[in-house]
Amino acid sequence: MAEVTVTAPVASPERPRKAHPFRDVLVRRLGFGLLTLIIVSILVFAATQILPGNAASAVLQNTATPARLHALELQMHLNRPAVAQYWSWLTNLLQGKLGTSLVSGASVTSLIGGRIVNTAVLMLLSGVIGTVIGVGLGMLAAARRDSWLDHGLSVIALAVTALPEFVVAMGLVVFFAALIWHLFPAVSVFPPGASPWSSPSLLVLPVATLVIVIVPYTFRMMRAAMVDALESDYVEMARLKGMSRWRVLAVHALPNAIAPTIQVIGLNFLYLAGGVVVVEYVFNYPGLGQALVNAVSDRDIPTIQFIVLLLAAFYVAVNIVTDLISLAATPRRRLPRS
Amino acid sequence: MALSRRDFIKTAAAGSLALGAGGVLSACGLNAATVADVVHRVPGPRKHGGTLRCAITGGSSADTIDPLAAVANTDFSRVNNLFEPLLGLTPNAEPMYVLADELTPNATATEWILRLKPGITFHNGKPLTADDVIYTFQTVMNPKAPGAAAAGLASIDAKGMTKLDPLTVKIPCVTPFATLKQALAIPTYSDVIPVDYNPADGIGTGPFKLQSFTPGTQSVFVRYDGYWQTGLPYLDEVVITDYSDATSQVNALLAGEVDVVNLLSADVIGIVESQGKNILISNGGGWNPFTMRVDVAPFSDVRVRQALRLLVDRPQMREVLFGGHGTIGNDVFGIWSSDYDHSLPQRQQDIDQAKYLLKAAGHEGLSVQVVSAPIGQGTVQAAEVLAQQASAAGANMNVLQVTVDDFFGTNYLKWVFAQDYWYFNFYLPQVSLATLPTAPFNECHFDNPRYVALYQEAIATIDDAKRTELAYEMQQIDYNEGGYIIPFFPPVIDGYGANINGLLPSKGGLSLNAYDFSQIWLT
Numbered sequence: 001m002a003e004v005t006v007t008a009p010v011a012s013p014e015r016p017r018k019a020h021p022f023r024d025v026l027v028r029r030l031g032f033g034l035l036t037l038i039i040v041s042i043l044v045f046a047a048t049q050i051l052p053g054n055a056a057s058a059v060l061q062n063t064a065t066p067a068r069l070h071a072l073e074l075q076m077h078l079n080r081p082a083v084a085q086y087w088s089w090l091t092n093l094l095q096g097k098l099g100t101s102l103v104s105g106a107s108v109t110s111l112i113g114g115r116i117v118n119t120a121v122l123m124l125l126s127g128v129i130g131t132v133i134g135v136g137l138g139m140l141a142a143a144r145r146d147s148w149l150d151h152g153l154s155v156i157a158l159a160v161t162a163l164p165e166f167v168v169a170m171g172l173v174v175f176f177a178a179l180i181w182h183l184f185p186a187v188s189v190f191p192p193g194a195s196p197w198s199s200p201s202l203l204v205l206p207v208a209t210l211v212i213v214i215v216p217y218t219f220r221m222m223r224a225a226m227v228d229a230l231e232s233d234y235v236e237m238a239r240l241k242g243m244s245r246w247r248v249l250a251v252h253a254l255p256n257a258i259a260p261t262i263q264v265i266g267l268n269f270l271y272l273a274g275g276v277v278v279v280e281y282v283f284n285y286p287g288l289g290q291a292l293v294n295a296v297s298d299r300d301i302p303t304i305q306f307i308v309l310l311l312a313a314f315y316v317a318v319n320i321v322t323d324l325i326s327l328a329a330t331p332r333r334r335l336p337r338s
Numbered sequence: 339m340a341l342s343r344r345d346f347i348k349t350a351a352a353g354s355l356a357l358g359a360g361g362v363l364s365a366c367g368l369n370a371a372t373v374a375d376v377v378h379r380v381p382g383p384r385k386h387g388g389t390l391r392c393a394i395t396g397g398s399s400a401d402t403i404d405p406l407a408a409v410a411n412t413d414f415s416r417v418n419n420l421f422e423p424l425l426g427l428t429p430n431a432e433p434m435y436v437l438a439d440e441l442t443p444n445a446t447a448t449e450w451i452l453r454l455k456p457g458i459t460f461h462n463g464k465p466l467t468a469d470d471v472i473y474t475f476q477t478v479m480n481p482k483a484p485g486a487a488a489a490g491l492a493s494i495d496a497k498g499m500t501k502l503d504p505l506t507v508k509i510p511c512v513t514p515f516a517t518l519k520q521a522l523a524i525p526t527y528s529d530v531i532p533v534d535y536n537p538a539d540g541i542g543t544g545p546f547k548l549q550s551f552t553p554g555t556q557s558v559f560v561r562y563d564g565y566w567q568t569g570l571p572y573l574d575e576v577v578i579t580d581y582s583d584a585t586s587q588v589n590a591l592l593a594g595e596v597d598v599v600n601l602l603s604a605d606v607i608g609i610v611e612s613q614g615k616n617i618l619i620s621n622g623g624g625w626n627p628f629t630m631r632v633d634v635a636p637f638s639d640v641r642v643r644q645a646l647r648l649l650v651d652r653p654q655m656r657e658v659l660f661g662g663h664g665t666i667g668n669d670v671f672g673i674w675s676s677d678y679d680h681s682l683p684q685r686q687q688d689i690d691q692a693k694y695l696l697k698a699a700g701h702e703g704l705s706v707q708v709v710s711a712p713i714g715q716g717t718v719q720a721a722e723v724l725a726q727q728a729s730a731a732g733a734n735m736n737v738l739q740v741t742v743d744d745f746f747g748t749n750y751l752k753w754v755f756a757q758d759y760w761y762f763n764f765y766l767p768q769v770s771l772a773t774l775p776t777a778p779f780n781e782c783h784f785d786n787p788r789y790v791a792l793y794q795e796a797i798a799t800i801d802d803a804k805r806t807e808l809a810y811e812m813q814q815i816d817y818n819e820g821g822y823i824i825p826f827f828p829p830v831i832d833g834y835g836a837n838i839n840g841l842l843p844s845k846g847g848l849s850l851n852a853y854d855f856s857q858i859w860l861t
Contacts, residue, residue, distance in 0.1 A: 053747020059400045061409050061746045062713075062758060063486045065778040071483040103400040104553050111399060111553075170585070178592040179613070186593035187393075187586050189579050192552035284393075284579070284586040286555055293582070294398040294554050297743055303399070 021334045025323060033316035040312045041090070041305055048301050049082045055102040055299040076102045089302065099302030101295075108306045112291050114193060116310070119280070119287035121196045123272045125203065126210035131265050134215045138222025138261070142230060143249055154223070157216035165275055169209040169282040177205060188285040206283045210275060214268040221264040225257035232256070259329040266322030273311050384839070388860040389575040393587045393596040394849075397580035399554035404537035405529035406478055406485030411600055415578050415853040416557055417526055420461075421542030424452065424471070424528040425519055427852065431623055431674035431762060431845035433523035437466060437530055437543065439505075447516035447800050454505040458566040460532045461540075461547040468501040473533045475499060475509075487527040489778040490767055493797075494518075514798035516805060520675075520764035525852055545571040545856035554580055565856075572840070572859035591615055591833050597860075598834045598841075600849035601715065604661030610833045620830040621665050623674040623762030624847030626714040628724065628823035631754045633783040636701050640819050645695035645704075649731050651687040652825045655723045659716035663829035670816045671772075672765030673827050674845045676802070677809035682817050692731045705734040706755055711745035714759030715828040721757060724825075751781050762847035765809050769793055773816070782821025789815045837861050 056072040057064055073079055089099060098108045141150040160168070177186035188202040196203055229235060230253050238252045277289030284290075288307055295303035327333055397412030405417045424438040435441070440453045458466040478485035479496035493515040500508045515521070522528035532541055540548035543566070546559035559576040579596070581587045587599040588606050592613045602610070607617050630637040630646065637643055652666045665673060668685055672678050696704050710721035718739055725735035745756070758781055763771070771777050774793060775785040789812055796808035816822070832849045834841055840858040844851040851857070 051747070052744045052749060057747050057750065058743045059409065061742070062750070062760075062779070063409055064746065064750065065484065065489050067481065067484050067488070068486075075483075101399060103398075106553075173589050178589045182593060185595055186589035187581075187595055189556075189590070189595070191558075192550075192555045281582050282586055284581050284590070290582055291399070291554070297741070298398050298400050299743060300399060 021327060022324060025327065026320065029316075029320045029323065033313075033320065036316060037309055037312055041309055042086070044305055044308050045082075045086045045089070045301065048299060048304060051299065053299060054078050055301065058297065058299040059103050078102075085301075089305065098306055101303050102300045103298045108303050111303065112288065112307065115286055115288050115291050118196050118285065119276055119289065122203070122206055122210070122276055122279070122285065122287060123269070126207045126214065127265075127269050127272055129207065130211040130214040130268065131218055133211065134218025134265075135222050135258075135261065137215070138219045139226055139249060139254070141219070141223045142226030142253075142257075143245070145227060145230075150223075153219065157219050160212060161216045163213075165209060165213045165278045166282055168212050169205070169279055172205050172209055172212075173282070186283075188283040190286070192286070206279050206285055209279050209282075210272060213275060214271065217264050217268060218261065222257065222261045225260045226253055229253040229257045255329065259326045262322055262326045262329060266318050269318045270315055273314050384572055384859045385861060386572050386859070387574050388572075389577060390573050390598065390838075390855055390858055390860070391596045392576065392578045392855075393581045393590050393599045394578055395581050395584060395587060395601060397554055401551075401553035401580065402537070403540045403548065403551055403557070405526045405531065405542070406487070407537070408486060408526045411849065412578070412580055414525060414848055415600070415850075416540075416551070416559075417529065418544070418848075418853045419546045419559055419576060419855050420540045420544045420548060421526075421529040421531070422544050423522065423526070424454075424530060425523040427523050427525070427762075427844070427846045429842045429844035429846075429851055432676070433519045438522075441519055441522075443516065443518070443800055445800065447514040447518075447798055448511050450509040450511070450515075450518055451502070452507045452509055454507075455566070456505060458543050459564050460543055461562055461564075462532070463564065464532055466530065466532075466543055467504045468507045470530055470532050471507050472496075472499045472501060473535070474528075474530050477531065477535065487524075490521050490524065490527055490763075490771055492770070516797055516800050517764065517766045521767045524763055524767070525761065525846065525848055546573075546576055549575075556580065567856070571856035573855060576855050588833070591835065594835065596835075597838050598832065598850055598858075600832050600853075602831045602833055603715075604659075604663055604829070604831060606833075607661070607831065614836055616834050616836065616838070618832040618834060618841050618843060618850070619663055620832075620843040620847075620849075620851075621663075621827065621845060622830040622847035623672070623827055623845050624714075624760060624830070625667065625671055625673070625762075625824055625827050626717050626720065626757060626759045627671070628708065628721075628825075629753065629756050629758055629781040630821045630823070631781075631783045632819075632821040633785070634754045636699070636704060636706065637755065637821065639699045639701070641695040641699040642701055642704065643819070643821060645692040645699070645701075645731070646728070646733075647685060647823050648688045648692040648695070649728045649733065650685075650724060650823060650825045651727050652685075654727070655720060656826045658723050659719050659826070660829050660831075663831065665827040665829075667824035667826050668817070669820060669822055669824045670765075670813045671760070671822065671824060672763060672768050674762060675765040675809075677765050677806040679810045679813045682813065685817075687727070689731050692733075696731065696733065703732050703734065704728075705736075707736045707738050709738050709740060709745070709749075709753045709756040711740050711742050711757070713742055713745055713757065717757050717759065720825065724823075751779060753781070756781070762845065765813070766793070766796055766805075769812065770797075773820070784821050786815055786819065 055076055056069055056078060060068055092099060100107050101111055137153055141153045144150050173186050176183045184204045185202055188206055190202060235248060235252055238248050276287060280287040280289040292307045295307060394412045394415045396410040401412050402408060403416050403420060405421045408414055408417045422436050425433050426436045428434045437454055437458060438452055439455045441450055443450050454466060475494060475496040478487050493511045493513045495510045495512045498510040502508055545562055545565050547562045549558040549560050551557040556579045561571055561574050584602055590596045591599045610617055630643050632638060647669055656662060656664055656666060668682055696702055708721050710718050712718050721737045725737050728735040772779045773784045774790060792808050792812045796805050799805040830847060830849050837860050838858060839861060842851045846852050
């Protein structure tokens with residue numbers, strides 16, 4: 001209780017510049033983020049150069065006669081030195097040109113613009129639903145600590161944590177689509193240009209898979225943080241004052257339990273950026289993950305670069321956002337350290 | 339000849355009445371009497387209309403609808419419905435006329451006269467003429483941007499081609515080319531494109547025309563009303579969707595969300611059939627060989643190559659990889675070619691002889707590395723099984739697995755001991771691609787003067803019987819000295835829904851009778 005009531009910017013008058021903790025964090029992290037993206041782009045480009053073969057040989061496969069290979073390499077401008085290729089990519093990027101796919105000749109944005117939306121829908125839906133369910137169940141379990149419900153949820157969460165996402169996905173398909181009940185589509189195929197929400201039933205199983213995978217983490221963290229909070233002196237105090245059980249949970253315990261949970265929620269979103277690859281694969285969902293896998297096997301460098309940078313930017317953004325939110329949820333951390 | 343009557347009656351008796359082949363057979367023109375006979379036996383009416391939903395694996399954003407650039411199964415499934423060849427393959431893997439009406443050589447096989455069928459139009463309404471054929475070959479053979487068929491048709495003098503009349507073309511050859519009919523019959527090799535062709539618009543003479551196409555995702559084709567084969571196609575629409583793996587493909591088939599799926603593994607046959615769906619197994623002539631470089635030790639010693647061939651327990655390998663489906667190989671390619679020598683004794687596992695040969699070659703306890711990649715059906719498992727079987731003779735074989743792109747990267751055609759995959763090709767055309775010192779894909783670096791001399795004689799021999807004799811002698815050399823181990827010709831296992839009719843097993847090695855959807859009808 002003492003910790004919470006300390007409200008004293010006055011405690012360190014010698015560091016007045018700490019008055020804008022949000023802005024400071026934001027500026028510093030954005031700077032580092034940009035640096036990270038540039039390094040990532042160099043690493044990705046270097047990695048594609050080290051791999052044997054190039055886009056031309058990947059496209060032609062076993063039909064690659066020297067003449068065909070040479071013609072295609074010329075057409076793809078692969079005959080230029082690697083550094084020159086990187087430099088023209090970077091300068092184009094700075095001019096807002098995101099590049100054209102080596103293998104299809106179309107602009108990267110036109111190829112994967114729709115896929116970005118599809119993946120974003122999948123991630124956001126799963127992330128939000130998973131967070132709400134995880135936080136809700138965590139609170140419930142903590143409030144009914146040591147009940148059969150609490151133990152049951154914990155055991156299930158532990159079991160689900162042990163299942164890789166493709167097992168969860170296949171299980172859902174077997175039960176709800178292909179073999180036992182034919183309730184939902186087994187694959188989430190929709191025509192190019194159509195939006196995923198035009199037939200929401202296509203989203204059910206992929207979202208359910210991702211929700212099942214991320215809920216246990218949020219649940220366990222929320223439960224633990226909530227249990228801590230409920231054991232604290234201020235909650236004891238609130239109860240003794242005769243507050244309602246609900247009010248104690250929502251107003252006194254939740255704000256203090258949410259800060260550590262936000263980190264886990266952030267991690268979940270980061271996981272989703274990679275986890276969708278597997279889920280998109282199983283459901284043949286036309287998203288970014290599939291596009292990245294394709295681009296790598298085609299050695300389609302501009303497309304690889306764009307998708308990887310997009311994912312890296314997402315990582316950076318989620319990290320910054322979670323830090324800012326936990327800063328907001330933890331008044332103590334906004335104070336200058338003495 | 340096309341399907342024999344016996345084959346047809348057998349098919350009918352088996353209940354899998356896949357008799358949509360009328361169009362193919364009449365297009366064949368090589369055996370008109372039998373064809374007419376068969377068509378009249380087809381019972382029951384066929385229904386027009388409906389959409390066929392296809393889940394095809396193997397695609398990526400490199401997908402194309404350009405027949406000159408087709409590589410993957412997704413490409414073939416699209417190209418084969420938009421475009422048509424001069425000659426194609428019957429389900430029995432024999433050449434048949436499609437757009438061509440006749441193709442006749444001169445006495446030395448240095449010049450061919452091609453006559454086109456009349457009354458054929460492209461999707462834009464333009465009639466098919468000799469100009470389109472000449473344009474096609476000149477585009478395919480363009481030295482600056484050669485098409486996939488350029489290597490196989492290298493003997494054609496595309497620049498020297500001349501139009502004799504609107505439907506007749508003279509095709510001169512730079513060297514004798516007695517196997518032109520066979521070479522043109524390979525899928526997409528003689529697909530005809532119109533003059534002023536644009537690779538993006540998919541305008542061919544095929545049964546379906548392009549409505550939309552997104553590489554790596556999906557294509558929609560609709561019925562071409564001006565199609566020259568009267569009554570075909572039955573379907574109104576074909577939707578081909580790229581699938582990234584076989585699991586989602588099978589799930590979609592079982593859930594009834596797609597109608598046909600290609601290239602399944604033998605493991606799923608049971609589950610697909612138990613759910614009321616159908617399996618189509620074709621004994622394809624495609625082949626996934628092991629390639630030993632005959633110019634690099636230890637494989638430069640023919641005894642080592644023969645020892646490795648004797649190490650393979652072929653029936654066991656076929657059982658492990660394909661559940662006993664497919665055809666056992668005899669280290670010679672071109673199994674459904676009319677000049678394939680079926681009289682060569684079937685090579686069987688002989689550990690003692692293999693050990694003896696290795697010892698004689700000074701390679702007792704041979705230790706080698708085989709480079710493998712998931713390039714074809716069962717290739718990686720084949721390498722693992724081979725390594726296992728080799729250990730029986732005290733040979734130590736290490737499997738180095740790389741990715742498909744690494745495999746076809748800078749080391750392709752240079753690997754010392756590796757694998758490859760080939761679609762079906764006739765024996766002599768395949769030789770020109772892979773086993774001559776001048777061949778573009780001579781992965782074994784095979785260079786045998788006697789073999790080359792025989793080939794040159796064969797390629798100049800118009801008489802089928804005489805040419806076959808020469809081919810037999812070449813196959814003796816393949817069998818006794820070649821760099822390939824061909825343990826099996828993999829089966830092609832496809833799945834289709836209960837309401838799909840008109841699918842035939844075929845020997846060409848491509849799925850779903852080379853993706854010929856013009857014959858399919860729905861009930």
